Amino acid sequence: MSLPTTTKIDAAVLRKVSDGANEIVRGLDAVNQTGRDCWIIYLALEKLDADTRRRWIERSMDKDSPTLDDFFKFLDDRCEELELSKGELVTVGKAATQGDKPKRKALNDTLFIRPSIQRDLFVVCLRFRMYKFVFSADIVKMFRQIWVSSKHRDFQRIIWREDPSEQIKHFQLCTVTYGTSCAPFLAVRVLEQLASDHRHEFPNAAKILLEDFYVDDVLTGANKLGKWVSNTNSITEDPDSSTQLTQSSPVKVLGLYWHPGKDTLTYNVGLSANPSCTKRQVLSDVSRIFDPLGLMAPVVVQFKILFQRLWLLNLDWDDPLLNKLADDWLKWRADLDTLQQFQLPRLVVNDADNIELHGFSDASIKAYAAVVYSRVIHDDGSISVSIVAAKTRVAHSSNNLCHAWNFAEHFY
Structure with a gap:
């Protein structure tokens, strides 16, 4: 319903x-x-x-x-x-409509939405795996820490009262407001301006602002640590802080599950019990698998192939799957539970002088894929191999394998 x-x-x-x-x-x-x-x-x-x-x-x-x-x-x-007594009111984000013509404009209808300037999520997550020592954090209430120009605050008026018996009061919101279409751009643009204004005083911090932030989240680190000195224990022991060092339970960072204590990455796919075998449910399950680095590519590609088959069958969203497709889907879906046992070292061992990158790609009539590994030869002769990233795509319905060649060239 x-x-x-x-x-x-x-x-x-x-x-x-x-x-x-x-x-x-x-x-x-x-x-x-x-x-x-x-x-x-x-x-x-x-x-x-x-x-x-x-x-x-x-x-x-x-x-x-x-x-x-x-x-x-x-x-x-x-x-x-x-x-x-009939009446109408326009919501903050959307304008009321009559037929195909808007009756009144809302704030988001008039704001200028700039192109996205936030960092590439793939690059941020990949760089996070390159540092030997890492940390994650976020800017607390980021939007509320950014002032809006006084000449623009009148566009962010709200009404409020503590009790229905009181008169309605008008307020101006003085900071960037969540839900406005320009808010993500303004937040990232402020970080860029801070990096530009203070890059001479804090060059390392400016570099982190420009490269390792994804909106209000930061994933960064270093390969060497100097002499850490502090006049307070609150860095690690503040009871009012959410700071956690080398804990055993995982923390979620940009959709990835990171175990600081083990320094490993894991996955947690929260699927509903007793699913209905429909195209809508398949899409819902696929959308829950968040894998920006493609480390689960062999699993995810099975769902991509299945979903393409459902589209080619022209099934409606709530039509039941054919028996063979439903059996395959339920089997793969059950296998996703075992992914919670999968652990991958966060660190990609790397050495600027002794690192090799090895790329592999393959294709079939159903899908094509590419993967990159790093190989480092240490001074003692030992070798470390790490998976860096992977990508998969479902083959075009024309089964033209030329797409695979173009895909591999683009990935490398």
Whole structure:
């Protein structure tokens, strides 16, 4: 059951949302599903217009845990109110529409969206594997630390009141606001400006700002450490800090799972239990596999091939898979659980004077792939080999293997 979405204040749509939510409740009750109230309220609120959401928040502020009965009563009261007096309101990010023509413009409709200047995620993750000593961190509340020019703050006006009995107050947001279309550009552009302004004073820090940041996350390190000196233990022992050194449990850095204690990379694919065998479910599962360096390429390519086959069969999103395809998919899906046992050394052993890069590529009528390994010969004669990165692509439906040659040339 899907719920309708509205950006307009419309009693008819609100009643459809209420009916749809009630149907979901009945379905969950049939399978004895408990703890559903907060989830259903959240799901339904996402579908409502901004003014209705605000009214619900104000109405539920004096209750610790509003129930579904409270929510459905609110929707009924709201519908009755709207049926007596109809109105419309534009949400912050989207403009209300009438037919194909926008009635009013929202802020995001008028902002200038610059091209993306954030770092290449592949490059940031790859460089993270090249340092012997590494750390990860993020800028706390990054957007809230960037001032917006005073002449532009009037475009970031919001209304608020602590209690429904109070008059609505108008406020200006003075910092970059999450949800505005230009926010990611402004955040990255500020880091670039800081690096430019202070590169002579802090050349190493400026280099890290320009190369090792992905928006507000930093993955960086060094191959040699000097004499570390500090006048405080709070660097590692601050109880109010989330700083963690060489811990045994993994931390998530830019989608990768890193074990600082073991210095290994692992994967955690959170798939739902008892899946439905449909094209929609296959795409949902594939999208959960985040692998920017292609280290899971032999596994991921199987799902890519399957998904291409589903497209060629012209199946609708919720059509059941053919028996053979469903069996293959469920088998591969079960194999994904074993990936949680897979561990790969984070460090790619490298030496500027003694490193060799070996690239391999291959192709079939179904897919083609390329992989790069590093090979380092140490002074004692020992050899270290590390996988650096890999890529796969599904072959074109024409089965033209010339695509594989072009792919390999591009990768190398």
